[in-house]
Amino acid sequence: MDPVLLVASIMVSATPILLAAIGEMVVEKAGVLNLGVEGMMITGAVIGFAVAVSTGSPVLGFAGAALGAAVLSLSFGFLTQYLLSNQVATGLGLTLVGLGLSALVGASFEGVRAPGPGKLWIPGLAEIPVLGPMLFRHDFMVYVSLLLVAGVWAFLKYTRAGLILRAVGEDHESAHALGYKVVRVRMAAIFFGGACAGLGGAYVSLVRVPQWTEGMTAGAGWIALAIVVFASWRPLGVLIGAYLFGGVTVLQLNLQAAGTNVPVELLSMSPYLITIIVLVVISARGVHGAPGSLGRSFHASA
Amino acid sequence: MKRRTLLASAAVGLALAAAPAFAQDVPKIGFVYVGPVNDGGWSQHHHESAMKMKEHFGDQIELIEQESVPEGADAERVLTQMALSGADLIFTTSFGYMDPTINVAAKFPDVKFEHATGYKTADNVSAYSARFYEGRAVTGYLAGAMTKSNKIGYIGSFPIPEVIRGINSSFLHAKKANPDVEMSVVWLSTWFDPAKEADATQALLDQGVDVVLAHTDSTAPLSVLEKAGGYGFGQAADMYDYAPEPRLSSIIDDWAPYYIDRVQAIVDGTWESHNVWQGIGDGMVGIGEITGPVPEDVKATAEKMKADIAAGDYHPFTGPINKQDGSAWLAEGEVADDGVLAGMDFYVEGLTGEIPN
Numbered sequence: 001m002d003p004v005l006l007v008a009s010i011m012v013s014a015t016p017i018l019l020a021a022i023g024e025m026v027v028e029k030a031g032v033l034n035l036g037v038e039g040m041m042i043t044g045a046v047i048g049f050a051v052a053v054s055t056g057s058p059v060l061g062f063a064g065a066a067l068g069a070a071v072l073s074l075s076f077g078f079l080t081q082y083l084l085s086n087q088v089a090t091g092l093g094l095t096l097v098g099l100g101l102s103a104l105v106g107a108s109f110e111g112v113r114a115p116g117p118g119k120l121w122i123p124g125l126a127e128i129p130v131l132g133p134m135l136f137r138h139d140f141m142v143y144v145s146l147l148l149v150a151g152v153w154a155f156l157k158y159t160r161a162g163l164i165l166r167a168v169g170e171d172h173e174s175a176h177a178l179g180y181k182v183v184r185v186r187m188a189a190i191f192f193g194g195a196c197a198g199l200g201g202a203y204v205s206l207v208r209v210p211q212w213t214e215g216m217t218a219g220a221g222w223i224a225l226a227i228v229v230f231a232s233w234r235p236l237g238v239l240i241g242a243y244l245f246g247g248v249t250v251l252q253l254n255l256q257a258a259g260t261n262v263p264v265e266l267l268s269m270s271p272y273l274i275t276i277i278v279l280v281v282i283s284a285r286g287v288h289g290a291p292g293s294l295g296r297s298f299h300a301s302a
Numbered sequence: 303m304k305r306r307t308l309l310a311s312a313a314v315g316l317a318l319a320a321a322p323a324f325a326q327d328v329p330k331i332g333f334v335y336v337g338p339v340n341d342g343g344w345s346q347h348h349h350e351s352a353m354k355m356k357e358h359f360g361d362q363i364e365l366i367e368q369e370s371v372p373e374g375a376d377a378e379r380v381l382t383q384m385a386l387s388g389a390d391l392i393f394t395t396s397f398g399y400m401d402p403t404i405n406v407a408a409k410f411p412d413v414k415f416e417h418a419t420g421y422k423t424a425d426n427v428s429a430y431s432a433r434f435y436e437g438r439a440v441t442g443y444l445a446g447a448m449t450k451s452n453k454i455g456y457i458g459s460f461p462i463p464e465v466i467r468g469i470n471s472s473f474l475h476a477k478k479a480n481p482d483v484e485m486s487v488v489w490l491s492t493w494f495d496p497a498k499e500a501d502a503t504q505a506l507l508d509q510g511v512d513v514v515l516a517h518t519d520s521t522a523p524l525s526v527l528e529k530a531g532g533y534g535f536g537q538a539a540d541m542y543d544y545a546p547e548p549r550l551s552s553i554i555d556d557w558a559p560y561y562i563d564r565v566q567a568i569v570d571g572t573w574e575s576h577n578v579w580q581g582i583g584d585g586m587v588g589i590g591e592i593t594g595p596v597p598e599d600v601k602a603t604a605e606k607m608k609a610d611i612a613a614g615d616y617h618p619f620t621g622p623i624n625k626q627d628g629s630a631w632l633a634e635g636e637v638a639d640d641g642v643l644a645g646m647d648f649y650v651e652g653l654t655g656e657i658p659n
Contacts, residue, residue: 005508013501107340111521111543116529209496209522210529214338216520218495249498253505256488256655257455264489264658 001258006250007134011142012208014246016041016200016217018145020224021231021238022152023196028228029156030189031169031293035091036076038221039098040194041201044069046102048202049114049212058117058206062141065202066195072098073194077187084297099215109212116210117141141203146239148196153235165189169291172298182298197221230278232289241278245271328364329568331355332389334380335369336396343494343519343538344555345369348395348418351557358562362569373398381406385413391568393561394418403427414573416564418557419464421644423577430560433581434464435471435643436611437553438515439618440589440604441535444550445513446476446483447600448533455506457499457516457523458489461657463646465517470650471618472515475607477652479600486511489658496522507532513550524549536590545593551604552590559585579640583612619643624651 020037027034047068052061076094079085120143122136156162167175168185176182204220205212223245231237252267282288333352337345349367356365366389371380377399384392385406391414394403400420407415407427415427423429445454454476458465469487476483486509488502499522503514507526513533516523521541527534527548536542536552560580567573580586589608592601610616621632626649632638649657 002508009501009504009508012504013497016497103338110340113525113543204497209500209520209525211496211521211525213494213496213520213522214340215494216496218492218497220497250501250505253488253498253502254508257486257502257505257509257511259486259654261655263656268489268491268658 001254004130004134006254008137009254010243010247010250011135011138013250014242015142015145016203016208017220017224017227017245018239018242019141019148019200019203020197020221021227021242022145022149022235023193023200024224025228025231025233025235025238026152026156026165026196027189027193028294029169029233029291030165030186031172031291031296031298032077032080032186032190033087033091033295034073034076034094034190034193035088035225036073036094036098036221037193037197037224038217038219039095040069040073040197041098041204041217041221041224042102042215043072043098044198044201045205045217046106046109046201046212047198049109049112049205050105052114052202052206053109053112056115058115059140061114061206062199062202065198067198069198069201070191070194072101073190073197074187076194077190080297081183081186081190084299087295087297095221103214106212106214110214112212114206114210114212116206139207141199141207144199145203149235149239156235166291169293172293172296176298176300182300186298197224200224226275229288229290230275230282232282233291234289244274248274328362329390329565330364330366330388331565331568332384332392333365333367334371334377334384334392334394334396334399335367336373336398337370339367339369345395347538347555348393348557351555351561352393354558355561355565358558359565359569363565374402377402378406381415382409385410389413391416391565391573414568421577423575425575428564428575429577431579432555432557432586433579434553434555434587435467435618436581437587437589438468438471439475439611440608441515441551441553442472442475443479443604443607444535444592444596444600445472445515445533446479447604448550448596449476449480449483449511449513451510451512452480452482452484453509453511454483454485454513454515455503455509455511456485456487457502457506457514457518458487459493459518460491461489461647461659463644466649466657467643467646468517469653470646473653474623474650475618479603485653487653487655490518491658492518494519496520499523500526503527503534504530533594540588540590542590542593545591547594549590550594550596551592554588554590556585556588581611582608583614625649626651626653 024037044065048061048065051064052058079090080087117139120140125136126132164180168182172182227241230241248271335345339349368380393416395418397419403415403417404422417429419431420429473485490498499518503523503526507530514523516537524534524544533548533550538555540552617637619638621636622634623632625631
């Protein structure tokens with residue numbers, strides 16, 4: 001088994017859930033639980049595919065996916081933030097809507113081939129032996145996803161806006177009393193989360209598979225949701241969680257392909273097993289890191 | 303509660319009253335699918351075959367379809383509804399519909415049922431399935447002939463006899479083309495997950511495999527092979543979009559001839575229950591056109607193999623064949639019987655790895 005190829009394919013395999021999870025983390029940091037990640041991802045997958053096919057440009061495809069899924073997520077935002085609907089139920093509804101909508105939009109795109117983004121070799125770095133082919137010869141979205149994680153980390157840690165977002169998520173009553181626009185901040189976070197999920201979906205349909213098939217995200221959105229918890233709502237944790245999950249998935253396929261005599265059942269369940277073990281460890285430590293107002297509706301008069 | 307019952311009975315009554323008025327003497331043929339009719343695989347192929355059947359008969363019959371019906375209690379409701387609405391023959395096209403079909407059939411002795419891939423039958427229930435392993439002999443042969451690295455890969459869905467038969471048949475015939483060939487099997491525990499299928503294909507390629515056979519439903523493996531290099535095959539569908547490269551040929555589910563045959567029996571009033579397992583010869587298993595870089599002699603051999611299987615001159619499981627552990631299974635010239643094939647749960651000699659259970 002070639003470790004260089006292995007690391008390279010882990011990065012590709014992990015990118016969709018990394019994108020979706022970092023977006024969802026921001027949403028949850030703002031105190032909103034949006035379970036509709038799967039629905040937004042699949043919407044992004046179909047819109048990204050449709051735009052890339054129509055325009056011939058994968059970059060426009062990703063932009064369209066981000067915008068489309070973000071607009072869809074605003075419907076969730078409107079229902080939960082203005083009409084105060086239950087976030088769990090609305091999020092699940094969003095997933096169902098996304099799956100149905102994408103099937104409808106995608107019907108005419110089956111069997112069509114999309115222009116995928118080419119590899120972007122980072123000048124200089126790509127030439128480094130071993131590390132070059134491992135880390136620096138990917139399509140541009142892999143780098144975008146990493147930059148996004150770094151950006152979210154810096155935003156939450158160092159900026160005033162990031163501080164406000166965290167305050168809104170920790171205690172929306174206090175944040176409101178201080179004069180911050182709770183609902184507006186949350187709508188912005190929901191929009192950002194939708195855009196990230198859309199990018200993740202488009203990565204599946206434009207790079208990883210690359211084609212459109214109904215239901216093609218196949219549960220990646222749910223894994224992204226789990227990774228946010230796994231990461232204790234920390235950007236670096238999200239990165240580790242996504243790469244770990246993507247890594248174990250790819251590793252088990254590689255071990256099978258290499259004909260190792262490890263039982264297939266054990267290999268197949270290993271990603272879930274590791275997720276559960278980490279969750280247990282986190283719970284045992286007693287530090288969850290969940291934002292204080294997560295999932296609670298806010299109304300100024302309340 | 304009472305009013306609802308009343309409304310429901312009124313609706314059923316109306317349906318019953320309306321049905322004969324519209325469908326006078328025209329047999330009504332129903333189809334029930336487990337997935338959406340555009341899933342690109344299993345359900346789509348039953349649907350397309352049903353459409354061909356409808357085209358064949360035109361106004362002689364009426365076609366009703368119901369897609370995305372979950373197996374279990376929902377299936378019983380849908381089947382009951384179809385039977386009540388006056389269907390004469392109902393095709394239930396997924397393994398999990400077996401018991402619902404038998405249950406509903408018992409309540410409607412005048413309605414005929416045809417269940418795909420099951421084994422239970424009744425006076426008004428037939429079972430039908432396809433010998434896909436015949437097609438996999440041909441694609442396996444092509445895989446063995448076309449590999450340059452002597453390594454081919456197989457993406458398995460679930461470790462059920464149908465899939466294991468396909469793996470064994472592919473491997474045995476890849477060996478016939480190339481005695482040095484090795485085959486890696488990757489199990490995915492899903493029929494349909496394009497991202498996982500893509501990752502599995504990539505993992506096989508990373509291990510030096512250059513021809514990939516798949517028993518999962520999406521076109522993702524071909525899509526990856528197109529990008530990364532390597533050859534593959536259409537599965538369930540022709541997937542001709544990927545020709546000439548990376549697609550070499552394909553194994554196609556073609557139910558249309560069977561559907562036409564059975565509906566004809568309804569039209570003629572000669573329908574009788576049976577349990578059939580049809581292959582290339584009956585037209586239920588199709589082999590897509592062999593395209594691309596396949597050399598003429600390889601193509602000719604593959605086509606002869608297909609013709610011999612169709613004519614009944616050659617059985618893909620003909621001895622001598624040993625089991626994986628080296629114990630003898632079929633003696634020289636001996637042909638596997640359907641009972642063993644139907645329950646096949648072992649690899650043949652030369653395959654590595656274990657079958658999950």
